[in-house]
Amino acid sequence: MKKTSLENWIFKKIGSRDIEDYQLRKLKENINYVKNNSRFYKEQLRYINENDINSFEDFEKVPFTTAEDIKDNPLRFLCVSQQYISRIVSLNTSGTTGKSKRIFFTEEDQELTIDFFKEGMKDIVNSNDRVLILLPGEISGSVGDLLKKALSRINVESYIQGPIKDVKKVSNIIKLKNINSLVGIPVQVLSLSRKEKEVFSNSIEKVLLSTDYVPNALIEELTDSGNCKVFTHYGMTEMGLGGGVECESLKGYHLREADLYFEVVSPTTGRKVKDGEYGEIVFTTLTRKGMPLIRYRTGDKGRFSAKACDCGTVLRTMDRILGRIENKVEIYDGNFLNMRDIDENLIKIKEIMNYEVSVMDNSKSQIYNKKEGKLYNYRENNIEEKSELVITAYVSKENFEVVKDEIVRNLNQIPVISKSIKKGILEIKILLPDREKESGNGTLKRRIYDYRREYEG
Numbered sequence: 001m002k003k004t005s006l007e008n009w010i011f012k013k014i015g016s017r018d019i020e021d022y023q024l025r026k027l028k029e030n031i032n033y034v035k036n037n038s039r040f041y042k043e044q045l046r047y048i049n050e051n052d053i054n055s056f057e058d059f060e061k062v063p064f065t066t067a068e069d070i071k072d073n074p075l076r077f078l079c080v081s082q083q084y085i086s087r088i089v090s091l092n093t094s095g096t097t098g099k100s101k102r103i104f105f106t107e108e109d110q111e112l113t114i115d116f117f118k119e120g121m122k123d124i125v126n127s128n129d130r131v132l133i134l135l136p137g138e139i140s141g142s143v144g145d146l147l148k149k150a151l152s153r154i155n156v157e158s159y160i161q162g163p164i165k166d167v168k169k170v171s172n173i174i175k176l177k178n179i180n181s182l183v184g185i186p187v188q189v190l191s192l193s194r195k196e197k198e199v200f201s202n203s204i205e206k207v208l209l210s211t212d213y214v215p216n217a218l219i220e221e222l223t224d225s226g227n228c229k230v231f232t233h234y235g236m237t238e239m240g241l242g243g244g245v246e247c248e249s250l251k252g253y254h255l256r257e258a259d260l261y262f263e264v265v266s267p268t269t270g271r272k273v274k275d276g277e278y279g280e281i282v283f284t285t286l287t288r289k290g291m292p293l294i295r296y297r298t299g300d301k302g303r304f305s306a307k308a309c310d311c312g313t314v315l316r317t318m319d320r321i322l323g324r325i326e327n328k329v330e331i332y333d334g335n336f337l338n339m340r341d342i343d344e345n346l347i348k349i350k351e352i353m354n355y356e357v358s359v360m361d362n363s364k365s366q367i368y369n370k371k372e373g374k375l376y377n378y379r380e381n382n383i384e385e386k387s388e389l390v391i392t393a394y395v396s397k398e399n400f401e402v403v404k405d406e407i408v409r410n411l412n413q414i415p416v417i418s419k420s421i422k423k424g425i426l427e428i429k430i431l432l433p434d435r436e437k438e439s440g441n442g443t444l445k446r447r448i449y450d451y452r453r454e455y456e457g
C-alpha cells in the first residue's frame with residue numbers, strides 16, 4: 001500500500017519532520033497576527049497573550065469562534081484590506097435572519113488550497129486517468145475550478161460538469177470523454193450509478209466524494225456496483241474548502257496539517273476528548289492570510305483514530321465524519337433520531353433516488369367525530385400528541401407502494417423509531433414529492449427538518 005503523499009508534502013512545507021513543534025509555533029504566530037489585524041480577534045483574544053501559549057494544553061484556553069460570530073459581522077474577521085480579497089463565498093444560512101456567513105480568501109489563500117488538492121489527488125489519480133468534476137466549478141475560485149487547476153498541475157485531464165442535473169447527459173459525457181474517475185456529491189453519484197448502471201460499472205474506477213458526510217451503506221454500494229474505489233474528502237468553505245482526504249487504505253482522512261490544526265472537543269464542555277472518542281471537530285488555520293479562524297467550531301461530529309493508519313504514515317488519521325451534530329431531532333425525553341441512522345437504513349433501498357426527511361406535529365391536525373358531527377383537534381380532545389416522521393421519497397410512481405413498505409420496515413430497524421411507535425408517540429408517513437425533481441439536492445447538506453411547534457410550559 002502506498003503511503004499518503006500528504007506526509008512528504010507536509011514535511012517539505014514545514015521544513016522539518018516535527019509537525020507538533022511547527023503547529024505550536026504557527027498557533028502562536030497566528031494569535032499575534034489576528035490580534036494585530038482583525039477587529040474581531042482584537043476584542044475576542046484581549047486576555048490571550050501569545051507568549052502564554054507554550055503547549056497545546058495552553059492553547060485550549062483560547063476561546064472558540066462560532067458560525068454565529070462570522071454571521072454577525074464577517075468583515076470584522078478580515079486581516080487584510082479588502083482590495084487583497086480575491087474570492088468571497090456567501091454560505092446559505094437556513095434561518096430567516098437574513099444574515100449570511102461570508103468567507104474571504106486572498107489569492108495566496110486559494111493557492112494553498114490548490115496545492116493541497118494537488119497533493120491529495122496524487123493518491124487517487126494519475127496522468128492515465130480522466131476525471132469528471134461533478135461539483136460547482138463555473139466561478140473562478142470555486143471548488144471545481146480549484147480542483148481542475150490542481151489536477152492540471154499533475155497532468156491529469158479533467159472536465160468540470162457541475163452538480164448533476166441531467167443523469168443522461170453526464171452518462172454521455174462519461175462515454176464521450178472516456179471518463180474513469182468522478183469527483184462528486186455522495187447521493188448524486190449514487191443516483192448516477194443506479195440510473196446508468198452499465199456505463200457506471202464499465203467506466204468508473206475511482207470516485208471521490210465530497211461536500212457532505214458519506215453513509216457507509218452508500219460507499220458499500222458504489223464499491224460493489226463497479227470495480228470502483230471510493231475515497232472521501234472532508235472539507236468546508238471555512239477550512240479553505242479542503243481539510244483532509246483518504247489514502248489508499250480508505251479508513252479515514254489524513255489532514256492538511258501544515259495549514260490547519262485540528263482538535264476534537266466535547267460539544268457540551270468544550271474540553272478536548274481523547275483519540276478514539278467522538279466529539280465536535282474544531283480547527284485553527286495556520287497559514288491563512290485573509291480571514292484566519294481560531295478554534296472554529298465546525299458543528300461536525302468526528303474523532304481521531306487511536307490507531308496508526310495501515311499506509312504507514314506518521315500523520316494522524318481522522319475517522320470519516322458522522323455528519324452534523326445538530327442533524328438530529330428529539331423524539332421523546334432525550335431520545336434522538338439522527339439523519340445518519342435514516343441514511344444508513346434507507347440508502348440501501350435501490351429504487352429510491354433520494355428522499356427528504358421531516359418531523360411534523362399532529363396536534364395541528366384535526367379529527368372528525370362522526371357521531372357528534374364535529375371536528376376536534378387533538379389537543380382539545382386530549383388525545384396524546386404524536387410526532388409524525390414524514391419521508392418524501394423520490395421514487396417512480398409504479399414502485400411507490402412496494403417501496404413504501406420497505407421504507408417502513410427499514411425505519412423500524414432504528415431503535416428510537418420502533419420504540420416510539422410502540423409507545424404510540426410516533427407515526428410514519430411516506431409521500432411522493434409534489435412534482436418530479438431531479439435526484440439530489442445539490443450541494444445542500446442533508447438534514448432532518450423539524451416543523452413541530454415549540455410548546456411553552
Ligand SMILES: [Zn+2]
Nearest residue numbers: 004247309311
Ligand atoms: Zn493512510
